[in-house]
Amino acid sequence: MNQQGVRWTAEQVLALAPDNASRRAGSKLGAAGPWSGAGCTDAGAVWGLCKGSGSKPYQTVVDTTGPAYKCSCPSRKFPCKHALGLLLLWASDERAVGGAEVPDWADEWLSARARRTERAEAGDGGGGRAAKAADPEAARVRAERRAERISAGATELEQRLADLLRGGLAAAEQAGYGLWEETAARMVDAQAPGLGRRVRELGAIPGSGPGWPVRLLEECALLHLLDRAWLGRERLPAPLAATVRTRVGLTAPAEGPPVRDGWLVLAQYDVKDGMHTNRRIWLYGRESGRTALVLSFGPAGRPPELALPVGAELSAELVPYGGAGQLRAELGERFGAAAPVGGPPPGGSTGAALVSYGAALRDDPWLDSWPVTLSDVVPVPGADGSWQLADAAGGTALPVVSTPLSRPGLWKLAALSGGGPVTVFGECGHRGVVPLAAWARDAPELVPLTA
Incomplete structure (x- = not known):
């Protein structure tokens, strides 16, 4: 239950904003001036009327238990600037957005949303899935045919990698990107989009700057390992076989036992994948001690709809996906709205982070990174413009990976530290760590480093 206080x-x-433009526009609407009829309930509903350029104000309502948004404006962004402005006003001014009776126009949407949730929990609307499950023989035949196509694609890809190494890596730079794109398209045709994505990444390496032959050889080796693992999947342990299926692009539903907990929202950021947008949301269960990754996908031209408030705690169930070392989970039933909480998850040294990443690689060799919380580390700049996170008590240090995601947060992290130790949550990979959130010493507030 979301208390008004x-x-x-x-x-x-x-942190919920889909982009910087929405963040700026929403901030301008975070004052009481353009709003009228605003109110909220203990159950997590917030609503208001925002004066726009037309004769009628925009009707905006938010269900903070989702969160979910509804606005009469024509924007295709979720949340739109009006929803962000309303939530900013609600966060900062209890007099402007106080407890009130829900107006009819807001109650209509809230009630319809509640009914949809009840039907989903009761299992209604799943007739399509039930019909497919009712014919297991047809499903088995479809799965076998797809596996055969993927095997044919993996065999072709093995020949392509052998030709590359036989002719020398220098030929990759001369051939250009077109041949790689053609190979990737053939993997997609073979219904192995995971292989196709990795092939496209290979095609970009020859133009990535000094040292590219080493990086190309590393990625070719990992792709070869994935090919051979798929072709010999019957001999693999069940968890590793599930990971291989996921890596080549076979999707499977989240079927693990639900885990109910108070989940701290550690970080949220978007990654572009072609025309689509993938949103990565990191959560930590206070009681279970589990770290989980929730993914949300946006179609071309639209951001993902799921957005959670970073630094808040959400009482909810998560349903894990299968696979060795997999952290991905699906967000299930939620119990009330997210509320601010204090303090980071338990952390460790930089050496302990490397150990945990190494153990995860043993279960999933294709893992790009692993979530870690580093306690008492100091951000230290290098002479060449690079940064490190060094243990305050001495010992090891982890390089900070310079990416478009990490660079804007480095100065925020340095300012938060002031030369002293901080706690940092981030993703640790073979090139270093990408900081995503931080806490000052003896300060419970999470500071996002990705916005």
């Missing part, structure tokens, strides 16, 4: 912070609201 426990509201999100402005930073948590702005």
